[in-house]
Amino acid sequence: MTYAVAALVDIDDYVATARAQGQPWAAGQLRRAARAVASAAARAGATWRPEPPEEWLVLLTGADPDTLTTAAATLAEEVRTRIVRETAWTATVSIGPPSPGLHEAEQAARRANDYKLVLGGDRVIRLPARPGSPPPPPVRIEQELTRRVRAGDRDGAAGLLASWVDRCAPGADPGVLRNWLIGQLLFVVDVAGQVRLADGSTDWVETGARLPISDLVTVGAIHERSYLHIWLKDILGRLIPAAPRRDILTLAEHYLAEHYTNPGLRLADVAAAVCASPYYIAHLFAEERRTTFLRHLTGLRLAHARRLLTTSALPVDVIASGSGYPSAKALRGAFRRHVGCSPTEYRRTRFRTGP
Known part of the structure; x- marks a missing residue:
């Protein structure tokens, strides 16, 4: 009886490097790789054929399965x-593993190559035993993913999903990992859905017309993590409507209105909360509001302090801590700079003249 063993040679990070270096460079590298495969196959007495764009299938046949397995391992290295x-x-x-037919051998090599998604590249992969019942994902990101989707942060959502895949991959079955990812993508579709039915649920018919489900299940053919990251960025760019500039600024202003009493609040905190860069938030305040982030934050804090000064008998140090200042001294300094008097003088004047 004749057995066959297939070895699938797959260039690592081909799409990413071809995009970075250009197709002419990639074509030249592919020609060199093809010569390397042909030379190694000839030494092993194997046949081979290209599987464009960046794979080659090498086949060894013989009567002894153990000899074939050893020869395939030597050829792979x-x-x-x-x-x-x-x-x-x-x-x-x-x-x-050794198979009784060429087709079976090829399919086994492709199933083994599927594990590149979870194991990573630059290695020899042998087809592992079938896994048992799939475990749940080791970490959940739906809350953070929702925030980034609603903020229109396409790159942030793609980066979050990519890092989540990297965390889930070790020890996972590639099919299970893809199922988890498709579930997350459907979750994004639901959160980002702009067309909804009367009961508030996503109109999946309309959504499917805008983004065919076939686009989502394309992930089933991806076994390179670097390409998966590129694919996620592309697919989320179509799934998530971009947030208008004013929407991002409004989100930042709402966040400030809810958190200005925190003395440790910084521009970086607000930027992280609305999934934008600190520079971009500062730029929006300057261009859209003709002010700065710090002036806006100071205005909120002083307005709150002034209300408390004229409507309560609270001590100045209590008003300071309730308005986002670390001490009464810091509140007094802000009042001197922006109001022109101390909190006590402001209270005395207002109580005399009326709020």
């Missing part, structure tokens, strides 16, 4: 060594 030496890339070689 030689291919990887040659590609590292002769190109700017690394490669992953995935090997299936």
